[in-house]
Amino acid sequence: MIKAGIIGSTGYAGGELVRILSAHKEAEVKWYGSRSYIDKKYAEVYRNMFQIVDAVCMDDNMEELAGQVDVIFTATPQGLCASLVNEEILSKVKIIDLSADFRIKDVSVYEQWYGIEHKSPQFIKEAVYGLCEVNREDIKKARLVANPGCYTTCSILTAYPLAKEGLIDMSTLIIDAKSGTSGAGRGAKLPNLFCEVNENMKAYGVAAHRHTPEIEEQLGYASGGKVVLNFTPHLVPMNRGILATEYAKLTREVSYEEVKAIYDKYYAEEKFVRVLEQDEYPETKWVEGSNYVDVNFKIDPRTGRIIMMGAVDNLVKGAAGQAVQNMNLMFGLKESEGLELVPMFP
């Protein structure tokens, strides 16, 4: 039985980790870290867990935690993981960091977009970007995994096969993404109040959102060149779900069948990526509560563009689910263990 510790277990992503791990057959949570709720019963913070989790919340002591568990999940604000990790800890325990600290290889890019100094750049090179479908083999050997962002997981996997195969002109790629509100976290902030979000829709972080360089870096690896793109996130009045609508010029004329074959080449064997049937477009509700990414595309011969679409549950494949998928890979378990969650509808 793998012993897991969670730092930041009372945020929405942390709560989802608890939900998933509580049904995982080979792992159990041993440390419910939460700086805000130390000594409070976890089930009083998340009452859905009443009579399921009996533990109380603990502080953030990563040193101590490293002696007690096999794997640490950090579901914390940017900067925290980087400020705590060190060689001694990494020698004892595997770390899956749900923050952005180790996602971006160029530390100056990280510091520029996040506006903070990186406290342990020495581990950036070692850290593996935990997008399981792309980096599976490296993840299996990793000590430190940078779990991808929610928008990025959805955005990258939606375009990945076509970027990889050179079918789209990367300089024309535009990603228009829409997210449910759990992505904004559980902080008590006015813009996230029910009455501010409900019956409303807006763009935010236009041309400035922090997931942009992460997407650019990963799609750059796929396409073999530097990528600069527009990524625009939007806030939608729903709890969960991200939908990415992506536009790019095709590099040559292609048929539906050719493009479908390319998607299938990469995803037909992937349990968690579902390439939908022709003219069926992803809907966030069809993946809710599950680890699936649903993707599809439409060729527009009038404009020479292809429209790619992808949907994920931002808390599952976009955060906690992928983190558990990474854990499974790192510990040699069945990749889907604990993740065979059937999407809930309605």
Next chain:
Amino acid sequence: MIKAGIIGSTGYAGGELVRILSAHKEAEVKWYGSRSYIDKKYAEVYRNMFQIVDAVCMDDNMEELAGQVDVIFTATPQGLCASLVNEEILSKVKIIDLSADFRIKDVSVYEQWYGIEHKSPQFIKEAVYGLCEVNREDIKKARLVANPGCYTTCSILTAYPLAKEGLIDMSTLIIDAKSGTSGAGRGAKLPNLFCEVNENMKAYGVAAHRHTPEIEEQLGYASGGKVVLNFTPHLVPMNRGILATEYAKLTREVSYEEVKAIYDKYYAEEKFVRVLEQDEYPETKWVEGSNYVDVNFKIDPRTGRIIMMGAVDNLVKGAAGQAVQNMNLMFGLKESEGLELVPMFP
């Protein structure tokens, strides 16, 4: 492996049965009945099931079905199950009827509230009312189980211990219930359109809702006398969840501890009924997607009343989850098999 057939598999309750059974270790769905979608792939009707369910929809032939499966779930409109069932079928297969056909023992009460003639009254006496926490032993021996309604499951379990122990004056009992919109079914009706339900709330079926006699009958058994009460359902702009707020005069002065002890007497050993801690009131979100009923109460010394509250997911404990719980009991399986669903939050 138990073979299950579902008649009415494409309604919301039918869809939830498929979701739950697809993760059940001892049962599998062999027949996806749906008069409206015969020959259509099930995953085209519910695209969350894409790459999970590969079957096509079948018609309603209960005779044929009885030869192929061990248990039939009928998640169909009132009257259908009663019109199809017969002795030969019951000799071959167990039936769990999610409609109201066999819930009410007095056929004239059924015919009056439902406005239809009962086509097989000869089976009413035999049928067991499938409220697992109350009728567990009878369910284990049943051929035909009448799965309780969603409002009724919540309403009855919330008041049951106090009715049973004579702590409330049954003639003063009032049940004010609120339901998410999936309870209205998947029919394409104007009042259930998004723009009609969203940002709206209303009572309906006032003093006339069909779940009234079902609640009255069951609480009558519990209290040992005839019960006549007010039950008022309301439509709420959310997908899932029922909240029942129940009011009654106390028959004597009691302390919080006494009442708590009575609830615990009936529910402390029940996995799926959670008696909350003092002054924590049930919220539908804390049980969403799970088979839990959360209950609690508040004594009001000013009025001499007790306010009892309960919450369920109407599609799980209020329909498909309880149906599976009944199946587990009828087939001697672990009662919670397939039902250890952790509530999803947010």
Next chain:
Amino acid sequence: MIKAGIIGSTGYAGGELVRILSAHKEAEVKWYGSRSYIDKKYAEVYRNMFQIVDAVCMDDNMEELAGQVDVIFTATPQGLCASLVNEEILSKVKIIDLSADFRIKDVSVYEQWYGIEHKSPQFIKEAVYGLCEVNREDIKKARLVANPGCYTTCSILTAYPLAKEGLIDMSTLIIDAKSGTSGAGRGAKLPNLFCEVNENMKAYGVAAHRHTPEIEEQLGYASGGKVVLNFTPHLVPMNRGILATEYAKLTREVSYEEVKAIYDKYYAEEKFVRVLEQDEYPETKWVEGSNYVDVNFKIDPRTGRIIMMGAVDNLVKGAAGQAVQNMNLMFGLKESEGLELVPMFP
């Protein structure tokens, strides 16, 4: 032109006052008070008012304000109005207090339910309870009006005719009320976050909500005796709207026509109270954005009870709209001036 000042103009009720007054032909807002946003442009706080309101927010100085305007609206937390008002101010300006400070005649009841000391009990007797349909003539002569609460306006008007005519046994009255989330205010609190409220429903303040004594006092005046009742508020995932479902024993057998005639006796001439047609029940959406209260009832001969139902927009008839209706009465204007708002659907 009446000059109005608003203390607390950046809460939801304050914002609604601004919306309504900005289209009022005989009044204009001269002072946008907001302790939290002093010197900030009002239209930056409420961007719907961009290019409509050009003013900046001011502090709470009631003394200074009294010299500049004809009427002050206090849309502030309990205690503030009572702590600021004095004889000199009241000699210069009329005050409409949207808080509870002057609603309850018995100061000890106020202090017990609100848990604060009343700072100017000498004005309680003079203050007029601003339920326009009930106290119209007194309001016309008032210097200080206590604007009723949102739940109370809805709860009282729904039962008022039957309480007044002795048709219901007041000792059996139970009010089960449901409210949209704007009633919880614009404070940045975790329980009011979108993801906590959306897809959720709960009771709160059970047997303890502060609107209880206010309803009891007013229905006591109507019925001519002391009233003690149960009032249970619930939080609903919608922005606006309150629905009250009220239960009471009838004191004698009555027909639909008799009860309808009683409602019509009180409300047929009332512009803002609509008695619906038989078997049509109030829905919050049908009054959204307007000053209407929709009411109706259903007699249940089985239980001898009557179920009364009412719906209001909590920010309009439940707060700002009624405040403006009070202002119109106090200044001799047409009672409906600025309030002929057609409900918005959908």
Next chain:
Amino acid sequence: MIKAGIIGSTGYAGGELVRILSAHKEAEVKWYGSRSYIDKKYAEVYRNMFQIVDAVCMDDNMEELAGQVDVIFTATPQGLCASLVNEEILSKVKIIDLSADFRIKDVSVYEQWYGIEHKSPQFIKEAVYGLCEVNREDIKKARLVANPGCYTTCSILTAYPLAKEGLIDMSTLIIDAKSGTSGAGRGAKLPNLFCEVNENMKAYGVAAHRHTPEIEEQLGYASGGKVVLNFTPHLVPMNRGILATEYAKLTREVSYEEVKAIYDKYYAEEKFVRVLEQDEYPETKWVEGSNYVDVNFKIDPRTGRIIMMGAVDNLVKGAAGQAVQNMNLMFGLKESEGLELVPMFP
């Protein structure tokens, strides 16, 4: 007093026309046409109008109607207006068609995208495209106005100044639009049920939506060349509101101030178009219930693109509000009469 007739008064756009006209000082509705509800009281179809509108629904007889009113609004499915209009009718009455019948000048484009034969192509040339801010002078003289679509109004006005001034490369323009569900109409269709839309988001009509050629034609006039673009609509779980996010390459390097000056050149004097302040992006909630279009933009120097954003209430500026604005222009009334609706928040 202008007498107005509405054909299709019981759809959502028709209902909004009734709401707006019921508060219009110079016009009154004389004919509530609704083929589905003939002889039914209008207030039974839209109960918000109880005690406000007393009329019953009439049929679609445009001939008869033309003799009784000054202006006819057709808020009907595509094809109906074109099939009913003729020279005699147009000689008696002005027509504002909310359908697409007369929006597109090239009849073959209309027939191709809408899949129906145009029944009165002889009036296409005469019809004026009723985008008030662009075609004001022509509208004043028109007999037949083609009221723009909801998506198109928002999409066009958002990009118009930059298209007109040659600041964006029209071949790179991509419009990603998101709409509330009232845009789908009041038909009882499964995909528009509450439980299907709520907590969900999807693209639809990808590379095939009928508003595409309308946007292309109008932006073609603005830019002076043929425009072919991608337009992708999305369905959002809210009642009202459209948000358009538009991407294009800048034709030259520009500063924020230059672009702002161009927007101001076209919109500073326009009452209903609000150019927001720097870095404030349109939100649908800030225009809800009003005739405003809120627009803004962000320059992205990294990609050389500009992101333009616009928000409207699809039923007001996107349908009924603009129709009334057109009526005001056609009859020489104050353009904003009946349209000074303050956005409702929350």
